[in-house]
Amino acid sequence: MTCRFDLAHYRELLGAARAGGYRFATFEREPRAGDLLLRHDVDLSLEAALRVAELEAQEGAQATYFLMTESVFYNLASAAGRSAIARLRELDHRVGLHAVHPRAILDERFDPVVAWHNPDPGYMTAAVEGAANVMEPRFFSPETYRSDSNGRWRHGCPHADLAAGRFAWLQLLTHPEIWAYPGETMGETMLAMLDAERARRLEQLAADRIDLS
Ligand SMILES: [Zn+2]
Numbered sequence: 001m002t003c004r005f006d007l008a009h010y011r012e013l014l015g016a017a018r019a020g021g022y023r024f025a026t027f028e029r030e031p032r033a034g035d036l037l038l039r040h041d042v043d044l045s046l047e048a049a050l051r052v053a054e055l056e057a058q059e060g061a062q063a064t065y066f067l068m069t070e071s072v073f074y075n076l077a078s079a080a081g082r083s084a085i086a087r088l089r090e091l092d093h094r095v096g097l098h099a100v101h102p103r104a105i106l107d108e109r110f111d112p113v114v115a116w117h118n119p120d121p122g123y124m125t126a127a128v129e130g131a132a133n134v135m136e137p138r139f140f141s142p143e144t145y146r147s148d149s150n151g152r153w154r155h156g157c158p159h160a161d162l163a164a165g166r167f168a169w170l171q172l173l174t175h176p177e178i179w180a181y182p183g184e185t186m187g188e189t190m191l192a193m194l195d196a197e198r199a200r201r202l203e204q205l206a207a208d209r210i211d212l213s
């Protein structure tokens with residue numbers, strides 16, 4: 001098994017979790033032994049989020065998607081943004097807020113759960129009023145947390161440890177863009193994402209009756 005950041009290996013990760021006896025859980029309650037909390041921080045691309053979400057649904061996995069209301073990359077109030085949330089809900093995933101400190105303004109689109117975007121240590125693990133913070137001590141410890149930040153696993157890809165049931169429980173943070181777009185490095189992956197984005201923008205321009213001749 002090669003530990004690529006691609007959808008095929010993401011599917012294998014979910015299979016490894018199943019083999020290790022884990023069950024999919026959300027941030028609605030404190031983690032119990034055997035829980036796997038799939039967390040996705042959606043920094044850049046709703047399209048990538050939806051591709052991962054569909055795959056998870058095929059695999060019988062449930063995840064929590066943290067979406068931004070202040071992103072420069074996507075607009076949740078657009079038709080595409082609204083339909084992305086609707087589709088995530090349809091697939092039985094949870095939707096939390098990927099918030100930019102200090103604002104954690106939860107409206108009816110979100111479950112009461114917050115993940116800060118690029119948090120500073122000063123507030124990262126602090127309680128948030130009216131919502132769960134995914135980095136609060138009850139949801140986070142170094143032994144029960146793995147993240148793919150910037151296309152790098154700091155402690156190695158967790159598939160073998162999952163398959164062997166070595167985590168008491170696990171919060172697994174992945175960024176859909178890294179998995180949905182091809183590339184051997186984060187830079188290549190981002191360029192692939194921008195190529196896809198360009199094609200999408202051209203369609204949007206045509207739909208907006210912009211003359212592209
Ligand atoms: Zn792996």
Ligand SMILES: [Zn+2]
Binds near residue numbers: 041042043116118
């Ligand atoms: Zn983020």
